[in-house]
Amino acid sequence: MTVTAAFDIGGSKIEYARVGRDGTVSHRATLPTPHTGWTDFRDAVAALVAADGSQATRIGISIAGTTDSATGIAAAANVPAVNGHHLENELSTALGIPVRVGNDADCFALAEATVGAGRGMPIVFGAILGTGVGGGLVIGGRMVRGAHGVTGEWGHGPIVAEAVAARGIPVIRCGCGQTGCLDSYGSARGMERIHVALSGETRTSHAITEAWHAGDAAATRTIETFVELIAGPLSVIVNTIGPSVIPVGGGLSSDAALLSLIDSAVRDRVLGRYTETLVVPGRTRGASGLIGAAMLAEELPA
Template sequence: MMTCFDIGGSAIKAAISTPDGEVTPFARIATPLDDFEAFVASLADLRRQGGAGEGGVALSITGVVDPANDVLTCANIPCIDGRRLGPELAERLGVPVHVANDADCFALAEAVKGAGRGHRIVFGIIIGTGIGGGLVIDGRILTGAGGFAGEWGHGPAVASEAGDPPVAIPRFACGCGQKGCVDTVGGARGLERLHRHLTGAEIASTEIIAAWLAGDAGAARTVDCQVDLVASPLALAINITGADILPVGGGLSSVPELIAKLDQAVRQRILRRTTRPLLVRSLLAPEPGLIGAALLAHQGEQR
């Protein structure tokens, strides 16, 4: 048995898992953001609560782990940013510790046990507050240099105009330091940013989606532009990776009409012609991070 954690900027979720990725969640606590000792103590206490004994620990975490040196980049949990989190926790907890990006864990879970099961190349994508992704080939996460494989949301890839008729789109500044990233126009915050630019209205993404589904012309214009802007970079990612299915997670994955619209636009832009949907809703909500962490840790112990 192993203790798995899904760690975000607001909460830590804990579960006991079996090697085949079956998880039993048992606790949820607030994430200590600024105190590393409190962070370690929280994980140790949760391990004791779960009763995993000498079993190892697996973490699905917001942030990126550099496979060359195990250093974690995690801006929204300052106390662990820049640390060799896996080795440090292993020393403090006295058990093996496996750490991976939450989008990678999502992709692995969906590839092995979810919507991507039976497919060789699975590109799991997150369309939530922002844009993320993870690439799984033959049941293994592709980490890549710096740990950034699958990050299709970043890089200056967004077109300068979108929609029909076309409208100019600014190169919005991104939190990664670049301008024109898919993350600036994709996801919930991107939808709100586009709607504000196109209409001047400051409303939540949920309201924009509801208005679009109700037939509102302004909201429809915003959604059309977002799909136009996001579909081309995503199609390029598919052409490069050869992915044949893309499980979609995140808040906006709960809007089937939006995913279907994006899927159609993507399939019109890729080299391979297929009538089968490529973008499909994930099957493992609400715990793909915990499931992916368990599977990843088991793979690590088999090596």
């Protein structure tokens, strides 16, 4: 019998579950992410598999980081224990089970394309708006793995530098090394950055969206600016790949009114005649890493 297990690995915790072909999640268990080196990390992964009776016959892993598609070597700023390791090979050997690894945004897109808001659709772009701006691309039900492990990363590159400067918002250097990345303005932290620049008020993204819902003028200006900065780059993605739907994940995706505003702004800017809602909340939130990782493992022989 085939039992597909999945891991969702982030900077604070390692989550484990079994995942059925229909995306049902069971046997969930969690351990803190070890930051004391590879051996402890590998042992934590093995302990979660053993705690479930070592029933898994194949494993998918979603990780907040990248895996170079040529070398298989992982790089994850928030999970330093895996840096420099070939996760698929080394964990397969340690566990005696085949392992597939994907980036967390890619796994979100795959989860949405298989059992979520993009189920059955030919081209799905999963976008992340939260602690950062990211994404993943699924075509014909298969995750697109770009050169050097990068696909769908529409948040990086100096794409909004001029738009930001024109609005009097400081043009800052991104963690990726470039200046004027959308990631610095289209994330939760970015919303706060826009707000302080435009209004002089320091507020959390949650407080800003709450104030916007209540009709606050300064918050409304921030949200309008935030949406404009996102809509330009996202419309280029739409024109380039022609997605049927863009499910959104990440912390900001829980605000339906915000996504609706982004949807309108994007559909106003694209060439295609999108009469249906294009930018929608993801339906697998809370389990998208686990589900997407499991769907990735489905590529492995049973």
